[in-house]
Amino acid sequence: MLRVQGVEKTFDRFVAVNEANLEVEKGQVVAVIGPNGAGKSTLFKLITGHHKPDKGKIVFKGEDITGLPPYKICSKGISLSFQIVNVFPRLTVFENVQAAALSHQRRTFNLFSAASKFAVKETEDILDSMGLSRAADRISGSLSHGEQKVLEIAIALGNNPELLILDEPTAGMSPEETFATIGLINRLTSEMGLTILFCEHDMELVFSIADRIMVMHQGVSIIQATPEEIRNNKQVQDAYLGGAE
Numbered sequence: 001m002l003r004v005q006g007v008e009k010t011f012d013r014f015v016a017v018n019e020a021n022l023e024v025e026k027g028q029v030v031a032v033i034g035p036n037g038a039g040k041s042t043l044f045k046l047i048t049g050h051h052k053p054d055k056g057k058i059v060f061k062g063e064d065i066t067g068l069p070p071y072k073i074c075s076k077g078i079s080l081s082f083q084i085v086n087v088f089p090r091l092t093v094f095e096n097v098q099a100a101a102l103s104h105q106r107r108t109f110n111l112f113s114a115a116s117k118f119a120v121k122e123t124e125d126i127l128d129s130m131g132l133s134r135a136a137d138r139i140s141g142s143l144s145h146g147e148q149k150v151l152e153i154a155i156a157l158g159n160n161p162e163l164l165i166l167d168e169p170t171a172g173m174s175p176e177e178t179f180a181t182i183g184l185i186n187r188l189t190s191e192m193g194l195t196i197l198f199c200e201h202d203m204e205l206v207f208s209i210a211d212r213i214m215v216m217h218q219g220v221s222i223i224q225a226t227p228e229e230i231r232n233n234k235q236v237q238d239a240y241l242g243g244a245e
């Protein structure tokens with residue numbers, strides 16, 4: 001579904017992503033792991049068009065999407081939920097998800113049409129699947145951090161993606177919220193048939209839900225393999241998992 005080939009991104013003279021390679025097959029849950037500053041968020045932004053690669057190629061469902069603007073990549077079926085919460089704080093939970101669903105349907109809020117009547121069912125379904133129905137009328141800015149992270153995923157789903165990219169979905173969540181989010185990610189793949197690419201610091205979470213894991217270090221993708229192979233890889237143990245074992 002997704003192939004990232006030799007992608008590179010330099011900020012000024014600092015190479016944030018250097019020779020990154022990644023493959024994601026349809027229906028898989030793929031995790032990217034690596035220490036802070038490894039280039040995970042930058043890689044995700046390169047895939048979704050929020051950064052333009054200096055080198056390399058990104059192919060989604062057989063089509064070269066390298067360097068396309070975010071809205072085009074989004075319309076092709078890739079959604080990104082950011083590491084830093086990125087919701088409209090003064091809109092309600094319902095309105096945040098509805099805005100995403102409306103823009104997916106190429107509608108926008110405007111003075112001349114009552115946009116609030118559209119995409120209602122779609123929005124309700126997403127809130128329901130995310131366990132957010134009861135919070136629908138709450139002002140988004142008043143939600144807990146964990147709830148806002150879940151709302152972020154709901155907004156990403158409003159775009160009806162095939163590939164959902166989650167940048168540290170459980171960062172700052174309580175253990176209960178993290179547990180609920182794991183269940184949710186599992187449901188997104190098993191029930192909704194989504195393909196998921198995510199990065200996460202919680203290794204227990206990564207090893208429990210990923211089909212494949214890619215390890216990134218100083219902008220370079222060192223290896224992509226099954227959780228089993230990653231766990232037993234000497235290079236990865238030394239560079240990264242060492243302290244955790």
Ligand code: ADP
Nearest residue numbers: 011014016034035036037038039040041042043
């Ligand atoms: P990770 O998500 O793995 O923690 P990032 O992709 O956020 O890593 O960052 C990789 C490196 O690139 C870091 O050293 C970071 O400071 C740098 N970086 C990220 N975004 C920018 C930017 N917009 N401008 C300059 N440097 C950046």
Ligand code: MG
Nearest residue numbers: 040041042083
């Ligand atoms: Mg990051």
